[in-house]
Amino acid sequence: MHSKEFSKILTEKGLKVTIQRLAVYEALCRERVHPTSENIISIISEKYPSISAGTVYKTLDTFVEHKIIKRVKTDSDVMRYDSVLDRHHHLYCEENDRISDYYDEELDKILLEYFNNKKIPEFKIEDFKLQLVGKFTP
Amino acid sequence: MHSKEFSKILTEKGLKVTIQRLAVYEALCRERVHPTSENIISIISEKYPSISAGTVYKTLDTFVEHKIIKRVKTDSDVMRYDSVLDRHHHLYCEENDRISDYYDEELDKILLEYFNNKKIPEFKIEDFKLQLVGKFTP
DNA sequence: CTGCTTGCAAATGATTTGCAGGAAA
DNA sequence: TTTCCTGCAAATCATTTGCAAGCAG
Numbered sequence A, B: 001m002h003s004k005e006f007s008k009i010l011t012e013k014g015l016k017v018t019i020q021r022l023a024v025y026e027a028l029c030r031e032r033v034h035p036t037s038e039n040i041i042s043i044i045s046e047k048y049p050s051i052s053a054g055t056v057y058k059t060l061d062t063f064v065e066h067k068i069i070k071r072v073k074t075d076s077d078v079m080r081y082d083s084v085l086d087r088h089h090h091l092y093c094e095e096n097d098r099i100s101d102y103y104d105e106e107l108d109k110i111l112l113e114y115f116n117n118k119k120i121p122e123f124k125i126e127d128f129k130l131q132l133v134g135k136f137t138p
Numbered sequence C: 001c002t003g004c005t006t007g008c009a010a011a012t013g014a015t016t017t018g019c020a021g022g023a024a025a
Numbered sequence D: 001t002t003t004c005c006t007g008c009a010a011a012t013c014a015t016t017t018g019c020a021a022g023c024a025g
Helices: A005-010 A019-031 A037-047 A053-065 A105-118 B003-012 B019-030 B037-047 B054-063 B105-117
Strands: A070-072 A080-082 A091-093 A099-101 A121-134 B068-074 B080-082 B089-093 B099-103 B123-136
Touching: A005 A019, A019 A037, A019 A053, A037 A053, A053 A080, A099 A121, A105 A121, A105 B105, B003 B019, B019 B037, B019 B054, B037 B089, B054 B080, B099 B123, B105 B123
Parallel strands: A091 A121, B089 B123
Antiparallel strands: A070 A080, A091 A099, A121 B123, B068 B080, B089 B099
């Protein structure tokens, strides 16, 4: 997606188009693998040293609020962000706190069908994601 | 489980049995619904006002390290703990950051079978958990 | 005894916040 | 112009840490 298209998204959501927001978007594109806030701040500061960390935090919050990106959390303690909004799952290794995306349409189909029939009392399912815990093999 | 049995677990893991550890265990039993560290600290301080927060944090870390409990994380920012170690999934409502356990053996069977046949390149699955995102209906 | 644990208080570090000035629409 | 955003720096708050004293084994 070009920054032009991205600007359009911002406008559609009633958000102003600013250098800072485009920069965060740019950083998210470059570091697509579940970056931490710190990752993004450091990428941005290379090219735009004047953009402040506070602004990056605010921008990320704004994006999450408007469903432009998602928060992801592992069992370690920093927040990570995910710019991919399609349904996907996560491969997670506890040892080194590494995450990878995992796409599996067949699996999605099985789960969708399963939960179409199965109703859970007192809960309305809107989405699901599977976390596969294990080890990355070199 | 009685505290006597729990003491045995501690001993088996080479951990000393202390009032503080039993108190944390007791609090975990009482507040089984994914308590935050703060929940546990406050429960403990009612009965044992002299146990310090730092100790509770250390104890929780020790328990996680020795796989006595698990860390659970939602997309909000505080750590939660889970004293149930059986395979189970989570119902999660983003609106109020509420989690519930969800047990479903049929689902587990389907997933186990699916991943027995399906191999993921460069990843060895050890466990999985499903997060069902949605809303609790009153 | 002797080393693991605790309590305390200070330190850390990620994230938030308040506010005055700046920029988009 | 008017509202929304940004930068800055201070504040917050969960969690960690260092260390002397305490207790379990």
